[in-house]
Amino acid sequence: MADSAARKRQKGLQGQAIEVQLAANPATAPQPALALFPSAQPPSKTPYTLYTKSGEVTGGDGRKRQQAVLAAETDDVEFESRNQLGVDEHGEGEGYSVQYMLGVRNPRTNILTLHAAPLHTFTPTVKSLKSAPASQSAAQLIAAQRAALGSTFGTKKAIKQLRAQERNKLNETSFGVGSEVAGLKDHLTLSIQAAAGNLPSMQSIEDEANEKRPIPPYNKDAKSPGEVYDMDAVVSQAELNAVPLGDFISAPDFKARRDMLPYRRSDFIATKMRQLLPSRASAEGNVPNPSKRDRERLRLVVHLSHLFQFRNTVRPGQLVDRAKLVERLGNPSNAVVDALLERYTEKVKGGAGGEEARKVTTTMELKLLTYMLVVALKLDGWSTDVETMANDLGMGTKRVGELFRSLGCQLIAPSAADREKLVATGRASTAAEAAKSKKATLKVPLQFPKERKGQPKR
Structure with a gap:
């Protein structure tokens, strides 16, 4: 109730x-x-x-x-x-x-x-965490x-x-206490060890980075400098055979031979021509008869002249004008032009009338430079003056030295006898200037420069 x-x-x-x-x-x-x-x-x-x-x-x-x-x-x-x-x-x-x-x-x-x-x-x-307040950072x-x-x-x-932010903070109790933490710790340790086992080694990472360098194919186990780079990949035998040497050899003097080259402002090429074809024989009316080895070297000289003119004609980032390129190269055979375009340019869209368009990218520009330096090393017995190539390329000596080092070369300062020779030939005005010049020498076993770690020095 x-x-x-x-x-x-x-x-x-x-x-x-x-x-x-x-x-x-x-x-x-x-x-x-x-x-x-x-x-x-x-x-x-x-x-x-x-x-x-x-x-x-x-x-x-x-x-x-x-x-x-x-x-x-x-x-x-x-x-x-x-x-x-x-x-x-x-x-x-x-x-x-x-x-x-x-x-x-x-x-x-x-x-x-x-x-x-x-x-x-x-x-x-x-x-x-309160027992050590002094360890707290200012931040x-x-x-x-x-x-x-x-x-x-x-x-x-x-x-x-x-x-x-408070909810997302982690501390020693975030993942539990006692046995829970111990079990989680063991699980994380095993997971890290399993993942670390699949990581590539430092040597494999270095080998992969070297394979991606824009340089010619190389043999890292080469026993001599001449065995390091595959010259057939740098310039094929078909390209060299397409270079005519008859008129070039029978020219009356050095100036006439130089005028036949597509690029005439290279001191390196001029020096090699004088070494392979002495001008005295032509002046006396005798046609030089270079050996088979020297003829191959002459074809390499002409090929290097093609590379200089190619670099001077084709600008990075712009579409290649094939007609202009053929004219600037001195109307070589189609085999030479096709090989240059295939090796140092990439296909892109945008050709007029649906034609194939090609362009020199940044990577291709770097590849062209390293291939040119390999040809110079081959002609110079795998030891080339850095300053001479820097002047011919219109680049700084330091930058060209870095390119040589990327090919596995060591930059060696000239000896006392070499310094005297540089001054005597007029290539250096003083002994101090001669001491600054360096030669890029390809050494075996092949070693590429290591990647720099940390911040650069200021």
Whole structure:
């Protein structure tokens, strides 16, 4: 009967206006509080304590409650609220950044009593990390201070980002404790070892990088410099055979022979021509009769002249004009022109009338330079003056030296006898200038320059 009467009384209160009143609790009575845990949360039975700014446990003084810090701790983690605004000694100013009210409705009297409940935002601190605060870097300290300010004064968006960062932080308890951590550690160790077993070795990485160099095919196990590079890949025998030598050899003098070359401003080529075809024999009316070996070298000289003129005619990034190229090369055979275009250009779209278009890319430009240097090394007995080639190419001596080193050459300073010879022949004005000149000499076993590690020196 009592239960039936209570139900009738509650049913009778439904639909009526609720009376709202503020709680008038004594100052010493316990008061409610709201807690927000952005990241870790303590067990539900964890006790909490209110502290004043001085560290004292506060009682029921309402003014001190406005300045209190709510704290709790477990065996591993400490939790402390951080969202209070500072107040002065007289209690003036705000105590908490956000104020909430908890309502308790009495169903018998239909009265809703509101109790002040400040919101505490808790920040966890791992106890084991507090033992060495000096190890905290300046960046970490600034980040912690910025997070504290952001949680108090920041916008909703900033506070949301801070909470997300707190949730994503990792510590020694993020992956569990005890056996869970040990099992995870063993699993990670085995995974790392298995992945490391599939990684390529340093030697295989170096070999792969060397294979991608824009240089001619090479034999790393060569026993002599002449066995290092495959000259058939640099210039085929068909290209060399397509170079006519009859008129070239029977020309009356050096100037006439030089005028037959497609490129005439190379001191290196001029020196090799004088060595292979002495001008005295032609001046006396005798036609030189070079040996088979010298004829091959003469064809290499003409081929190098083709390469110089090719580089001077075809500009990187621009489509190749075949008609212009043929004219500048001195109308050689189609076998020579086709071989040059196939070796030192790439096919691209954009040819007029659907014709094949070709262009010298950055990689092809570098390939052309290294192939030219290999031809020069072959003609010079695998030891070439760096400065002479730099002047012919119109490039800096340092850059050309780097190209020679990329081919496996060593840059060797001239000996005392070589320095005197340079000064005597006029190739160097002083002994000091002669000492700066270097020769690029191909050495075996073949060694390419190592990749530089770390930042360059300033």
